[in-house]
Amino acid sequence: MSHLSRVAVFGGVYNNTGALSAVLDDAQAQGATEVYCLGDLGGFGPLPDRVFPILLDRGVTVMQGNYDHSIGHQLADCACGYSDPRDNHYARLSYAYTQAKTSQRWLPYLRALPPFLRREWGGYRVHMAHGSPRQVNEFLWESTSSDAFLRRLLRAHDADVLLVTHTGIPWVRRLPAEQGGGLVVNVGAIGRPANDGRTGIWYALLDIPSKPAQAAALLSAGSAIAVTLRCVDYDHERLCAEMRAESLPEEFVETVATGYWTTCLEILPAKERLRGKF
Amino acid sequence: MREHRLLPILTEERAATVPFFGLDTLWLQLAGTLCNIACRHCFITCGPKEDRVPMMTRARLEELLLEARELGVKEFYFTGGEPMLHPEFFAVVERTLKEGPTHVLTNGMLIDESAAQRLRDLFDGSRYSLDVRVSLDGMTAEENDPVRGRGTFAAITQGIRHLAAVGLSPVLTVVEHADALRLSEARSEFLRFARSLGLAQPRVKFLPLLRIGRETRRTHGYGTGDVVHEPLPPEVIRTLQCNSSRLATQAHVLVCPLLLDAPDAQLGRTLTESLRPISLRWSACHTCVEEGLSCRT
Numbered sequence: 356m357s358h359l360s361r362v363a364v365f366g367g368v369y370n371n372t373g374a375l376s377a378v379l380d381d382a383q384a385q386g387a388t389e390v391y392c393l394g395d396l397g398g399f400g401p402l403p404d405r406v407f408p409i410l411l412d413r414g415v416t417v418m419q420g421n422y423d424h425s426i427g428h429q430l431a432d433c434a435c436g437y438s439d440p441r442d443n444h445y446a447r448l449s450y451a452y453t454q455a456k457t458s459q460r461w462l463p464y465l466r467a468l469p470p471f472l473r474r475e476w477g478g479y480r481v482h483m484a485h486g487s488p489r490q491v492n493e494f495l496w497e498s499t500s501s502d503a504f505l506r507r508l509l510r511a512h513d514a515d516v517l518l519v520t521h522t523g524i525p526w527v528r529r530l531p532a533e534q535g536g537g538l539v540v541n542v543g544a545i546g547r548p549a550n551d552g553r554t555g556i557w558y559a560l561l562d563i564p565s566k567p568a569q570a571a572a573l574l575s576a577g578s579a580i581a582v583t584l585r586c587v588d589y590d591h592e593r594l595c596a597e598m599r600a601e602s603l604p605e606e607f608v609e610t611v612a613t614g615y616w617t618t619c620l621e622i623l624p625a626k627e628r629l630r631g632k633f
Numbered sequence: 634m635r636e637h638r639l640l641p642i643l644t645e646e647r648a649a650t651v652p653f654f655g656l657d658t659l660w661l662q663l664a665g666t667l668c669n670i671a672c673r674h675c676f677i678t679c680g681p682k683e684d685r686v687p688m689m690t691r692a693r694l695e696e697l698l699l700e701a702r703e704l705g706v707k708e709f710y711f712t713g714g715e716p717m718l719h720p721e722f723f724a725v726v727e728r729t730l731k732e733g734p735t736h737v738l739t740n741g742m743l744i745d746e747s748a749a750q751r752l753r754d755l756f757d758g759s760r761y762s763l764d765v766r767v768s769l770d771g772m773t774a775e776e777n778d779p780v781r782g783r784g785t786f787a788a789i790t791q792g793i794r795h796l797a798a799v800g801l802s803p804v805l806t807v808v809e810h811a812d813a814l815r816l817s818e819a820r821s822e823f824l825r826f827a828r829s830l831g832l833a834q835p836r837v838k839f840l841p842l843l844r845i846g847r848e849t850r851r852t853h854g855y856g857t858g859d860v861v862h863e864p865l866p867p868e869v870i871r872t873l874q875c876n877s878s879r880l881a882t883q884a885h886v887l888v889c890p891l892l893l894d895a896p897d898a899q900l901g902r903t904l905t906e907s908l909r910p911i912s913l914r915w916s917a918c919h920t921c922v923e924e925g926l927s928c929r930t
Contacts, residue, residue: 440820498762499708501733507655507705621836624734624762625802628834 359581360565361386362476365558366393366420366485366520369546370400370453372409374556377589378545379413385560385585391472393520394420394485396465397453398433399546400594401601404458419468420485420521421492425450426457427465436492439621446619448604477563479576482514486521495519495541497526498626506530509537515576518542518559523619524549524627525557525584529577536575540582547607548614550623550631555586555614648914649865649922651876656904657707658878658929659697660890663689663725664713665883670740670782673851674770674810676843676917677893679714686893687883688719697881698732700904708734710929712890717743723751730759736930738806741767741792742785749795756801764930765803766838767793770810772826780810780851790830797831804836804930814839841924843891845917855916865913865922874927879907890928891917 363382368375382390392415397403403426410417419427421434433450437443457465470491472483487493488508495505505528509517517539525543530536543549543557562581591611598608606617615632616623623631665687671680701709709729716722717739729735737752744752744767756763767789771777774786781789796803805827809815820837827835842848844855870876880887885899886907892898892915900907913922920926 440817496762498760499734501707501761503702503705503733504657504707510705511655620834625756625764626762628802629800631834633834 359562360388360476362561362563363387363390363558364393364483364518364540364542364561365391365545366542367395367523367544367546368392368406369395369398369544370403370406371546371556371594372402372405373589373591373594374545374587375406375409377587378556378558379409379415381585381587382558382560387560390415391483391518392417393483393518393542394418394468395422395520395544395546396420397426397457398422398449399607401597401603403453403456404461407461407464416472417468418472418483418485419465419470419491422450422453423465423468424470424491426454427462427468429454429462434492436486436494437619437622442619442621445604445606449607452601452603476516476561477565477579479515479563479580480513481516481518482509482512483518485519487519488512488514488517492521494522494622495539496522496524496624496627497528497541499624500528500539502528502530502534505539506534506537509539510535516540516580520544523547525559527582527584530575532575532578536577538577538580538582543584545587547610547616550614550616550627552614552632553586554591554611555588557584557586559584643860643862643912643914645912645914647862648912649861649863650910650912651865651870651873652910653908654877656701656704656877656879656908658710658874659701659706659708659904660710660712660878660880660928661689661694661697662686662713662880662882662890662893663694663711663716663722664718665689666714666893667718668714668740669718669742670715670785672781672847674780674808674842674848676846676848676891678846683714689881689883691721691725693883694725694728697904698729702732704904704908706733708736710736710738712738715740715743717748723755726755726763727758730755730761730763734762734764736764736766738766738768740781740785740789741769741796741803742788744792744795746795746798749792749799749801752796753799753801765796765801766806766930767796767803768806768808769793770808771814772823776811776813780808793830793832797833802832802834802836804838806838806840808840808842810842838930840928841920841926843917843920843926845891846894855919859916859919861913861918861922869922872925872927873921874929875911875921878929879904891915891921
């Protein structure tokens with residue numbers, strides 16, 4: 356461990372403060388020295404104002420998701436990128452709730468969040484984006500993102516490592532070294548389960564070599580940086596009770612209680628959808 | 634008076650321009666214009682005797698796949714005609730799935746139990762998504778068959794049932810060829826109908842009519858006012874498929890799947906030659922701009 360620095364990255368809080376606290380506790384216990392949030396603080400869950408103090412108190416570096424941009428600027432919708440009428444129906448309910456319940460005093464904070472983050476870790480150029488580096492609400496799914504496309508994104512943004520969220524389902528891709536290497540991680544979302552039948556939620560831990568010159572000379576980012584996707588349990592039954600108390604859609608509560616998505620189904624590619632129940 | 638206008642209908646100077654942002658989607662005219670049916674609304678006039686655009690050879694496919702990989706392609710769509718008429722259809726899909734997510738646009742009539750199982754095996758054997766899109770233009774034979782041909786409703790729905798039996802959930806693609814299909818309820822009704830065919834996770838995609846090809850004889854073509862000649866705002870340009878996709882045939886790379894028969898929509902033989910801005914000077918561009926058509930799933 357002494358030769359590594361450990362970084363925690365998560366996305367999609369969706370007002371789920373129970374999961375947020377559990378992830379931060381877990382990251383601390385795992386020895387993470389830095390914690391990043393890739394945006395979308397609101398939506399889906401209850402009582403959005405509870406999220407901001409936790410992020411600030413615990414020193415999380417936060418960037419802006421499409422939801423944060425929309426709420427911050429008081430736009431008409433979340434710009435989530437749905438195309439299906441049913442998905443849009445629930446997106447509208449969710450957005451209207453978060454918009455109504457987010458205090459005015461947090462709007463400047465949301466507006467000021469950066470649209471992307473750049474870091475250099477262990478000599479590797481790291482680009483953090485919400486959906487994709489080229490579009491905040493682009494969905495990068497595991498089954499629909501070709502190696503060639505991901506390599507193009509890395510090259511276009513001068514990056515060795517790309518970290519994204521927005522889809523809500525985590526995955527890791529190490530691009531072939533003979534094609535230039537590179538590492539892409541979708542860190543998933545901590546606000547709701549990953550349509551895998553588990554009530555826990557997912558985030559990513561990255562272990563980065565601390566001797567950049569040697570590491571970079573020997574290995575591509577895809578080989579040198581270790582990624583662990585961690586599933587964290589939290590008090591999801593309490594969240595269900597809070598959501599019901601706030602009269603949020605029972606379909607959302609069912610997702611929290613079962614681990615299976617009941618909405619946002621049309622955006623799922625065939626492979627990811629087949630892993631779910633609906 | 635509306636009339637059928639041959640493409641294009643605007644000069645390059647008068648038409649709106651769309652930049653090219655990068656090759657996300659490569660459409661492959663695998664079966665050329667050959668199809669096992671001759672739909673009355675087919676916008677590229679495919680049919681059992683239509684061989685004006687030849688099938689794609691494996692050598693041509695390989696050349697395109699390798700070039701697309703270098704260009705950072707995101708996904709592939711097989712179209713036709715009927716892609717499953719290609720004698721090496723399954724091998725072609727298997728090869729393409731090694732490069733990226735693959736979509737097959739089919740009328741579903743050639744999907745028997747064996748074909749459905751082979752598609753399921755390909756689905757399971759690839760880390761990338763294999764999505765099958767089945768065209769069906771009504772929830773009854775009375776609604777579908779006048780457009781797609783006598784007996785097609787039974788054959789298509791049988792193909793869908795075979796896919797459902799192996800646990801695949803195709804996207805049902807519906808062309809809004811009748812008023813009833815343009816109503817807002819049509820979508821939810823179609824989803825219910827899809828469930829009745831055994832699809833546990835039904836998906837549907839509705840497409841507006843394209844008034845080119847054989848459709849010009851079923852109803853009419855575009856009118857003289859159906860043009861896109863104003864500079865387009867960026868938010869509209871972002872929705873247009875031609876900003877990030879191209880169609881490849883055996884001989885050419887073209888602007889998009891709608892313009893298969895437009896000689897001046899040919900941009901070269903290679904993908905690299907085609908990566909440049911285009912002008913929306915064809916009548917069909919009106920549908921993409923005004924009705925938000927995207928051929929992607």
